[in-house]
Amino acid sequence: MECTSPKHPLNSSQLLPRRFFNRAFALIYSFAILTLFYRHATTLIQSPINLHTFFISLPFIVSDLILAFTWLNSQCFRMNPVIRTPLPENLPKAFSREEFPALDIFICTADPYKEPPMTVAATALSVMAYEYPAEKLSIYVSDDGGSELTLFALMEAARFAKAWLPFCKENRIMERCPSAYFANTCASHSASGDIQIMYEDMKSRIEKVVERGFVDDEYKTSAEAFGKWKKEFTTKDHPAIVQVLSESGCDKDFIGSSIPNLVYVSRQKNKAVSHHFKAGALNVLLRVSAIMTNAPILLTLDCDMISNDPTTTHTMLCFFMDRSVRPELGYVQFPLRFDGINNGDIYGSELRRAFHINPVGMNGLLGPDYFGTGTFFSRRALHGGPSSYIEPEMVELGPDYIPGKRSNSPHILELAHRVAGCSYEEGTNWGSKDSDMVHWLRTITPATGYTVRGGGPYFAIQRGLLFWRIRPYLWLI
Ligand SMILES: O=c1ccn([C@@H]2O[C@H](COP(=O)(O)OP(=O)(O)O[C@H]3O[C@H](CO)[C@@H](O)[C@H](O)[C@H]3O)[C@@H](O)[C@H]2O)c(=O)[nH]1
Ligand SMILES: [Mn+2]
Structure with missing residues (x-):
């Protein structure tokens, strides 16, 4: 960079x-x-x-x-207290789009009934449509629910993306999560008739499949991975599943432009091996993405956190591309904003103190804490502090490894399945308490989330962007 x-x-x-x-x-x-x-x-x-x-x-x-x-x-x-202001208007003056670094986006989901597959698909579409070179963008979805319903929803999303992405870019749509865009009637563009029909079709197919609880055989031919759901398959005991649903470079949208990679990952589960909830899922995504694309910048998102600004990536680059900041930069945290909770936020549910006021104070020290979502990480930072480097056990997992061009090649898929195995971490530094190479392990993530009425939550750019300088030992979620 x-x-x-x-x-x-x-x-x-x-x-x-x-x-x-x-x-x-x-x-x-x-x-x-x-x-x-x-x-x-x-x-x-x-x-x-x-x-x-x-x-x-x-x-x-x-x-x-x-x-x-x-x-x-x-x-x-x-x-x-320090307010940091990104100046994205200067980005095109300093860099061309060809110079933008690759970006891997991690989305976690855990239960198709508590976190509807349609929501996961909407989140994935909102980030696939970022104003960012598509060939540098990869979205990895971790499904801890091990559900063919979620795989089906993402397969549909990959297909819809071929129309949705060019529609958003041509019409300069701001709200790139289709459910949020179509819910806002004032925002609907005159050209959106056909695309809305496609969206409604996709939504009804996904919702019907979820209602029935299984995917029809006619759809199963489109993704090899459906074959993994055999009789003995359960949420708590099943093999690793990695399915590339769209591959940039090979798949094109309806106007012939590249579309981002979209990869479905459901790590192997076994009742005898602890899976460490979301932290374990992020560890697996970190490894699978290293093997497939190994982008130097990562974004972590919960499955119900849609991105409501397609230029979020430009804001993040204002810090990651700044040479004076970059060597020490561990992550850029976007404040969380919960919209539409109730008039006047009488119960303090927007958590302004936690997500807005205190982090501005921490900005002037070393930086705010990690909120668990809406965070752009430097991949290098997960391998030790600025002056130390912890060698991973496989060369393919190192931050400088350059993966092969085809993420869908048999060799890469074989490796990806291996690193998504449930006992892969045994005898390694992954998640080890004493290791400097601190990963995301050991979070006890509640199994159920709370529902925010009125279409939220969103993560949003605002004045006072926060970032955290490298302090690896504090990177526990
Ligand atoms: O075994 C699990 C359990 C949860 N999750 C995912 O983790 C995320 C957060 O879990 P959720 O139950 O929704 O917790 P929340 O309280 O809504 O989330 C907040 O609190 C969590 C820590 O408790 C953080 O990890 C989240 O980023 C933060 O948004 C969701 O996307 C889940 O799908 C998994 O991937 N695997
Ligand atoms: Mn949640």
Whole structure:
């Protein structure tokens, strides 16, 4: 990746002037706390040794100590708030599209009934339609539900993408998740009649299949992987499945342009081997994508997190293509925004403090924490800190490995199935507690998510983009 020219800065950062008030306030407040503890101490010392007084005062002192400790910890968010602003308008002046790095996008799903396959397909379509060179874009969907229904939905999405992608690009559509676009009647474009019919057809086919609970034989001929769902196949015990549903370079859209890679992955499961939930799924995607495309930048998304801005990738590049930032950059975290929860957000469900206010404070320290979704990672950063490099056990998993051109070739597919095996991690550094090569392991992801009414959640670009500098030991989800 090339450097940015100083003539065209790709981002700027601003230390918020309010930090002086915050610091002054913190100083005054600390004196007040010290005074309080002075009073507690003198009460204890001066009062005659009396067990009653002692046992009454003790809980107050302990409570005040806990409150003071909590307050002290929260002050780090107020000392150095920094707003970082991407300047994507400078990107075309500094780089041509040919210079953009490849991008691998990971989407996780776990249950076709709690996370409808149609939602997974919509999320995949919203990122397949990014304003990004299609031959550099690959979408990997991990299906921990091991469901042929999800595979079917993605197969349909791959087909619909051939019409949807050129439609979005020609008409400069902003909302590239089809369900969100068609739900917004004002946004519907005059040319959208045919495409809407195609979309409704796809939706009804997917929903019918989900309602019935199995995929008809007539559809099964289009993807070899359907053959894996044999009688003994269960969600908790089944072989690895990797199916390339669209292959950039080979598959074209309706106007003859390239379309991104779309790959379905359901890792091997075995009741005797712990699968480590979402973290285990991300580990597998990290390995399968390394073998197939090995993009230097990764995006992780939950299956219900559609992207609502096709130029999100440009915003991310404003940091990843900046030479002064890049060597230390571990990840760029987009704030989460939950839309349409209720009027005025009376229950605080937008979680503004967690996703907007505190991260701006952490921006001025080392950076915000990883929210688990809407995050662009540097692949290199997952192999150790800037000055250390942890060699993976297979050369094909290294960040500098250049994979073969055809991700659908038998050799690459054979390797991809191998690294998606349930006991692959045994005896390796993957997920090891003591290893520097910290992966995404050990998250205890709740099996069910909450539903956000009104079409959310979205992840969105906004002022105050956040990023995190390399600190590998903190990269646990
Ligand atoms: O065995 C599992 C369990 C979950 N998931 C996926 O993990 C994601 C998050 O799980 P969910 O149950 O939806 O949790 P939420 O509370 O909605 O998610 C928030 O909290 C999680 C941590 O608890 C983070 O991992 C998520 O990124 C964050 O959005 C979803 O896409 C799931 O499909 C898997 O892939 N495999
Ligand atoms: Mn969720």
